[in-house]
Amino acid sequence: AADKINLIPQDFFAELCEQIIQHLNHKIPGVNTAELCQRIQTSGIEINIGDLAKITNTVSFLFSTAARNNLSTEELVTTLGNAVSTLPKHAVQVIRHVWNEQGKSISVTEDAGNMAIVGQFVDIKWKLGVAMSSDTCRSLKYPYVTVTLKVADPSGQITDKSFEMTIPQFKNFFRQFKEMAAVLETV
Numbered sequence: 473a474a475d476k477i478n479l480i481p482q483d484f485f486a487e488l489c490e491q492i493i494q495h496l497n498h499k500i501p502g503v504n505t506a507e508l509c510q511r512i513q514t515s516g517i518e519i520n521i522g523d524l525a526k527i528t529n530t531v532s533f534l535f536s537t538a539a540r541n542n543l544s545t546e547e548l549v550t551t552l553g554n555a556v557s558t559l560p561k562h563a564v565q566v567i568r569h570v571w572n573e574q575g576k577s578i579s580v581t582e583d584a585g586n587m588a589i590v591g592q593f594v595d596i597k598w599k600l601g602v603a604m605s606s607d608t609c610r611s612l613k614y615p616y617v618t619v620t621l622k623v624a625d626p627s628g629q630i631t632d633k634s635f636e637m638t639i640p641q642f643k644n645f646f647r648q649f650k651e652m653a654a655v656l657e658t659v
Contacts, residue, residue, distance in 0.1 A: 476523045482562045484512050488524075489570040492532050495624070496539065496578045501594045502624025503528050506631075525629050531567075538571065539578035545571050594630060595622040617642040 477485065491503045505528055509521045538548045549568050552559060597620045603612040620634045637645060 476519065476527055477563045478560050479517055479519050479523075480512060480527070481515070481517065482566060484508065484515075484517075485563055486566045486570065488528065489531060489535075489566055490574075492528065492535055493570060493574045493578065496532070496535055497574075501592045502630040503532075504630045528629055534567070535571070535575070535578065538575065543575075545575065548575070592624045593621065594624055596620070597622075615639055619645075 480488070488503065488508060491500065491508075494500045495502055505524045506521060509519060509524045512519055512524070534552075538551075543551065545568055548571050549564060552564060552567065599618050600615060601618060602615050605612055615638075617637045617639070618634060619637065620632050622630060622632055624630050
């Protein structure tokens with residue numbers, strides 16, 4: 473990941489680090505790497521989302537480990553200098569600045585760590601559609617529901633997960649959500 477950090481301009485890398493710190497502080501559900509990657513590519517930098525995800529995971533691990541070990545800014549920079557000689561100078565400067573400004577605000581609790589293993593639900597979108605016909609069938613005319621879940625994985629990367637359901641499947645899905653809501657009302 474260190475060689476890929478060279479590709480990212482300092483301002484975008486700083487924004488990525490800020491979002492990672494906010495994610496670790498539970499202020500945002502995750503880092504939207506798809507949106508950030510698109511903005512970097514629009515600025516003329518050739519980077520793919522997989523590389524940006526690796527960088528995000530690496531920096532997130534770096535910050536969470538530093539928080540868990542209660543490292544000062546100088547200890548973190550010294551450790552980085554000893555461990556990673558290929559890290560670009562601008563990246564070390566950004567890490568130093570972000571950690572100095574916001575590093576102490578990261579709270580590492582066991583509960584938060586256990587919850588992060590699963591990921592976090594961010595948003596849901598759905599739409600109703602009707603398949604009219606296909607190459608093999610002239611008259612389908614069956615309705616379906618497409619659901620898109622936006623989920624932040626444990627590293628904080630936000631991804632979309634989509635699936636389709638028939639109407640009976642959707643009714644069952646809806647019934648289960650109503651059951652969950654009823655249980656939550658009792659809590």
